[in-house]
Amino acid sequence: MDNNIAQMLENQNVTNPKKLSIIAFSGDFDKLTATFTIATGAAAVGYEVNLFFTFWGLDAIKRKTGRAPLGGGFIAKIFGIMMGGLSNTPTSRFNFCGFGPWIFRKLMRKNNVATLEELVEAAKALGVNMYACEMAMHVLGLKKSDFINEVKEELGVASFLKISEGGRTIFI
Amino acid sequence: MDNNIAQMLENQNVTNPKKLSIIAFSGDFDKLTATFTIATGAAAVGYEVNLFFTFWGLDAIKRKTGRAPLGGGFIAKIFGIMMGGLSNTPTSRFNFCGFGPWIFRKLMRKNNVATLEELVEAAKALGVNMYACEMAMHVLGLKKSDFINEVKEELGVASFLKISEGGRTIFI
Amino acid sequence: MDNNIAQMLENQNVTNPKKLSIIAFSGDFDKLTATFTIATGAAAVGYEVNLFFTFWGLDAIKRKTGRAPLGGGFIAKIFGIMMGGLSNTPTSRFNFCGFGPWIFRKLMRKNNVATLEELVEAAKALGVNMYACEMAMHVLGLKKSDFINEVKEELGVASFLKISEGGRTIFI
Numbered sequence: 143m144d145n146n147i148a149q150m151l152e153n154q155n156v157t158n159p160k161k162l163s164i165i166a167f168s169g170d171f172d173k174l175t176a177t178f179t180i181a182t183g184a185a186a187v188g189y190e191v192n193l194f195f196t197f198w199g200l201d202a203i204k205r206k207t208g209r210a211p212l213g214g215g216f217i218a219k220i221f222g223i224m225m226g227g228l229s230n231t232p233t234s235r236f237n238f239c240g241f242g243p244w245i246f247r248k249l250m251r252k253n254n255v256a257t258l259e260e261l262v263e264a265a266k267a268l269g270v271n272m273y274a275c276e277m278a279m280h281v282l283g284l285k286k287s288d289f290i291n292e293v294k295e296e297l298g299v300a301s302f303l304k305i306s307e308g309g310r311t312i313f314i
Numbered sequence: 315m316d317n318n319i320a321q322m323l324e325n326q327n328v329t330n331p332k333k334l335s336i337i338a339f340s341g342d343f344d345k346l347t348a349t350f351t352i353a354t355g356a357a358a359v360g361y362e363v364n365l366f367f368t369f370w371g372l373d374a375i376k377r378k379t380g381r382a383p384l385g386g387g388f389i390a391k392i393f394g395i396m397m398g399g400l401s402n403t404p405t406s407r408f409n410f411c412g413f414g415p416w417i418f419r420k421l422m423r424k425n426n427v428a429t430l431e432e433l434v435e436a437a438k439a440l441g442v443n444m445y446a447c448e449m450a451m452h453v454l455g456l457k458k459s460d461f462i463n464e465v466k467e468e469l470g471v472a473s474f475l476k477i478s479e480g481g482r483t484i485f486i
Numbered sequence: 487m488d489n490n491i492a493q494m495l496e497n498q499n500v501t502n503p504k505k506l507s508i509i510a511f512s513g514d515f516d517k518l519t520a521t522f523t524i525a526t527g528a529a530a531v532g533y534e535v536n537l538f539f540t541f542w543g544l545d546a547i548k549r550k551t552g553r554a555p556l557g558g559g560f561i562a563k564i565f566g567i568m569m570g571g572l573s574n575t576p577t578s579r580f581n582f583c584g585f586g587p588w589i590f591r592k593l594m595r596k597n598n599v600a601t602l603e604e605l606v607e608a609a610k611a612l613g614v615n616m617y618a619c620e621m622a623m624h625v626l627g628l629k630k631s632d633f634i635n636e637v638k639e640e641l642g643v644a645s646f647l648k649i650s651e652g653g654r655t656i657f658i
Contacts, residue, residue: 153623156500157329159329159479159480159502160479162475165520165524165656167516167517167658172339172369172370173339176339176368176448176485178335178396179471180337180471182471183470183471183472183475184471184475186472186474186477187472188477189475196520197516197520198516198578212575212609217488234370240613242513243521249454249455250453253453253455253537254452255449255453261357276445277599280597280598280599281594281597281599283597285591296409298527299523299524299526299528300525300528300530300531303506303527303528303533304531307503308503310482310483311656312337312482312483312485312656313485313520313656313657313658314339314485319611329501331501331651331652334647344512344542346540348509348511348657351621351643352509353644354643355642355644355647356643356644356647357646359644359647359648361647394556406542421625421626421627422625425624425625425627426624426627427621427624474560482654482655484509484655484656484657485657486511486657
């Protein structure tokens, strides 16, 4: 092969426009809805989708146990109680003490739009990859067993960057 | 052509570093200012720019009609009244009951920085592509006729991913 | 070289999957922690990392001078006092009048996770490139001398897009 060509090819890196990764930082109902709408929409048209849950976003992948306190010390327990899982997430605007998400669910149901819970189920069915952020788990006193089974593994930033390399990455 | 080369080329996907797409989710004054500053700055140096307005971000592209209620049912009407269009957007911090955006506008004017309204006009002039999110329109009871003429069409997630493919995508 | 190959290569743009740029818009403690965690994690595995601080994010790179007022007019001074630098940033949720960041710092210390201040130091040591947004500096009445020495220069959107071209860009 021509050396010039070999050199030019080497200078170009392999990219994959059909790969989408989302750093799911927010635990707000509306932003999580955006995360899962984009994730399922992308997976449905053949994208490889990677969700990396961190900080408040970890709330979305917690096992349903009501508002039971999590592991870790006293302060982590308080955060655990306040971050009550998917069904207790607030909206980022017009939350009205928890009334906002209820309005949204009602509007979504009425207009035949999938609700957040349905979107999460769809993401599982479509093979969306879900990962939990190692560091945030340490800070908030969470263990892998606190999450739904679909969460593949705990990742650090370096591993996530490796997995998402060559595609688009967005932060929500 | 050498089979090796053909194979290597096929494995690489066409990318376009001069394409920028923004998912405009936020309806906050400061974040919308960021969205339009980036969009116009990119368009001015030859980028193809695609704005995809969703949820609260739809506020930015609503036709000026004051705080008139929108179509849809009672609850959608309430959201319509609260989301009062570009001139009524709050800031994400230091909003002071609507006083925050006024301060910003004053600071921007005083320092010869384009205001949000001017930035939106510039985006139109520079040929920035604007799209509205189909799903969010359904939830909030909005029709295409509720938006400014520059909004090209309603898109679902799959269509937006297709349009933005190969470039950078950011979520604001 | 075969003309076909030359044409195909020309249609493909040089991309760099080991380049990561972050538009640091938020001044919230938790989001700044995310920004610097991702930045240092990426730099540690060989990424070129560019941080572009704008709006509230400028708070993270202000020189330590307590809550001293900044340059600019009266209104800019008020913003300067409220944006009190890295040690006074609020969390985006559960701030409890400034108590939230204290809890986080305590949890991070207890769990041997680097605190925000340590992450900023690490970013400096790892050669993360830091830039300040020209427009936001004008609006908020800030000068380059208000920032830490590691801030390379003031940039407009076009220059930032040039620097970050070919890599991933995320907005936090």
